[in-house]
Amino acid sequence: MDYSADEIMTVSAARMLRNGAVCFVGIGLPSKAANLARLTHAPELVLIYESGPIGAKPSVLPLSIGDGELCTTADTTVSTAEIFTFWLQGGKIDVGFLGAAQIDRFANINTTVIGDYDRPTVRLPGAGGAPEIAGSAGEVFIVLRQTQKTFVERLDFVTSVGHGEGGDYRKRIGLLGGGPTAVITDLGILRPHPESKELTLTNIHPGVAIDQVRAMTGWSLSSSSNLEITPAPTTEELAVLRDLEQRTATAHGVTPI
Amino acid sequence: MARILPLADAVAELVHDGDQVACEGFTHLIPFVAGHEIIRQGKKNLTLVRMTPDLIYDQMIGMGVANKLVFSWGGNPGVGSLHRLRDAIERQWPVSLAVEELSHAGMVQAYMAGAAGLPFGTLRGFTGTDLPKVNTRIKSITCPFTGESLAAIPAIRPDVAVIHAQKADRTGNVLIWGIIGVQKEAALASKRVIVTVEEIVERLQPPPNACVLPSWVVSAVCLAPGGAYPSYAQGYYDRDNRFYQSWDKISRSREEFLHWMKVNVLAVSGSVNFREKFSSVERVA
Numbered sequence A: 001m002d003y004s005a006d007e008i009m010t011v012s013a014a015r016m017l018r019n020g021a022v023c024f025v026g027i028g029l030p031s032k033a034a035n036l037a038r039l040t041h042a043p044e045l046v047l048i049y050e051s052g053p054i055g056a057k058p059s060v061l062p063l064s065i066g067d068g069e070l071c072t073t074a075d076t077t078v079s080t081a082e083i084f085t086f087w088l089q090g091g092k093i094d095v096g097f098l099g100a101a102q103i104d105r106f107a108n109i110n111t112t113v114i115g116d117y118d119r120p121t122v123r124l125p126g127a128g129g130a131p132e133i134a135g136s137a138g139e140v141f142i143v144l145r146q147t148q149k150t151f152v153e154r155l156d157f158v159t160s161v162g163h164g165e166g167g168d169y170r171k172r173i174g175l176l177g178g179g180p181t182a183v184i185t186d187l188g189i190l191r192p193h194p195e196s197k198e199l200t201l202t203n204i205h206p207g208v209a210i211d212q213v214r215a216m217t218g219w220s221l222s223s224s225s226n227l228e229i230t231p232a233p234t235t236e237e238l239a240v241l242r243d244l245e246q247r248t249a250t251a252h253g254v255t256p257i
Numbered sequence B: 001m002a003r004i005l006p007l008a009d010a011v012a013e014l015v016h017d018g019d020q021v022a023c024e025g026f027t028h029l030i031p032f033v034a035g036h037e038i039i040r041q042g043k044k045n046l047t048l049v050r051m052t053p054d055l056i057y058d059q060m061i062g063m064g065v066a067n068k069l070v071f072s073w074g075g076n077p078g079v080g081s082l083h084r085l086r087d088a089i090e091r092q093w094p095v096s097l098a099v100e101e102l103s104h105a106g107m108v109q110a111y112m113a114g115a116a117g118l119p120f121g122t123l124r125g126f127t128g129t130d131l132p133k134v135n136t137r138i139k140s141i142t143c144p145f146t147g148e149s150l151a152a153i154p155a156i157r158p159d160v161a162v163i164h165a166q167k168a169d170r171t172g173n174v175l176i177w178g179i180i181g182v183q184k185e186a187a188l189a190s191k192r193v194i195v196t197v198e199e200i201v202e203r204l205q206p207p208p209n210a211c212v213l214p215s216w217v218v219s220a221v222c223l224a225p226g227g228a229y230p231s232y233a234q235g236y237y238d239r240d241n242r243f244y245q246s247w248d249k250i251s252r253s254r255e256e257f258l259h260w261m262k263v264n265v266l267a268v269s270g271s272v273n274f275r276e277k278f279s280s281v282e283r284v285a
Helices: A005-015 A029-039 A068-072 A080-088 A130-136 A169-173 A210-215 A235-252 B007-014 B032-040 B055-062 B083-091 B104-116 B183-189 B241-250 B254-266 B274-278
Strands: A022-025 A046-049 A095-098 A113-115 A120-123 A139-143 A180-184 A188-192 A199-204 A222-229 B020-023 B046-049 B066-071 B098-101 B120-123 B139-142 B149-154 B160-169 B174-176 B192-201 B211-213 B220-223
Touching (some): A005 A029, A005 A139, A022 A029, A029 A046, A029 A235, A080 A130, A080 B104, A120 B083, A130 B104, A210 A222, B007 B032, B020 B032, B032 B160, B032 B254, B032 B274, B055 B066, B104 B120, B104 B183, B183 B211, B241 B254
Parallel strands (some): A022 A046, A022 A095, B020 B046, B046 B066, B160 B192, B192 B220
Antiparallel strands (some): A113 A120, A180 A188, A188 A199, B160 B174, B174 B211
């Protein structure tokens, strides 16, 4: 079955989530992948949204981080203060699942500004929950489309810390969570090198050339010596994803990004 | 004890030029109609506080009621930018807007400290990020027991909290359910509290542990059915996602924005049910 670059990105991201994991979900691409995982191989995946729902099981993708269906399908809904204080900072989250506007070679994230902070070229929405999700979750997955604008040599602003300057940076500055372990894009999957923590291409999607990935990366990208080709989405994965997107489009009048 | 007041009277009496005002509601129960009344009354030089500046703060900032914003995420959820907010930050239109930026976790601690009567909130946060470089009010403190370095954020104590809730009773007790965000924390941190509600009933009959703000911590309760539209009120109406999408176009140009505000906000009174006028959503949440 034919599939798009966005579809294999979402399917690959969904496959990263193991059944039974507790996942703190960002809105947009992470939420789509997490719900696809829940509807396919990981029915026991616990989805936590920063607005308060714990164990949300939405039938359509939420447009906002606090759509009503997240609450009505949740095991419980707590205050936003409680979500961040007890559940995230308290160490109850296995996986933080984030998007990003810009990412660098150590998986640090910018969602604040393009250009100078005081006179920005583009003012982005800002931090939201991401800095503390990136700091405290057991591990972090990041999903975003790979372009020269998004995979940059140097971030204009560090909103959320990945592996900082690399190596044991997180340990040195006292971050308790494990940090990013995978960055899933429309071209492949990048993982931090075990020691340097620099993002390395470990998987490439079918039909994508390494040079193509390098051309879309703002730094000199290393690739794994045993680079694997991502298995193509299965018929079932695609059917469930498209069904979810169709239901969402009907409910909201448009497919969320 | 809360007084049951018309919204226009409550805003006139309780919101003053130069106040720090927190209109809260985390995607749910956003107090749109109260924000519109603040715009209509031409309040000036407000410091607006809100975790997630949404369309209502885009409208308030675009109409020039604020000169400072304290926030942690400013976008049109699921759609993109807030164009009026960006115009104010990027091009100082209609007025220059100072920004004090935190993360969600930082803001909830600041509200909790305000509600708890503490001078600051503390959290394991901001480590390694650039946020403390641009917001010098983010400090660090050393735990006296473990030596761990933690972030410290000054308490948020607004002059006025403005929230929307499902119900109040005739004595002004307020019941909120669903995604309750930081409304309770913001209300208890504030000197004055305005609550707009979908309905006023004889008896609330709340289930045990339901989120009730007792009348004596609320300044004014104002009847405003549809007052959270185009956000939603659980049990009353759904979020109008299509309106959020249409706002992207309305708010892109200054001229179209000003025209829209003139026709739909300035030229109406607070008693107009904004939801009935615009809603494409019939289904009850």
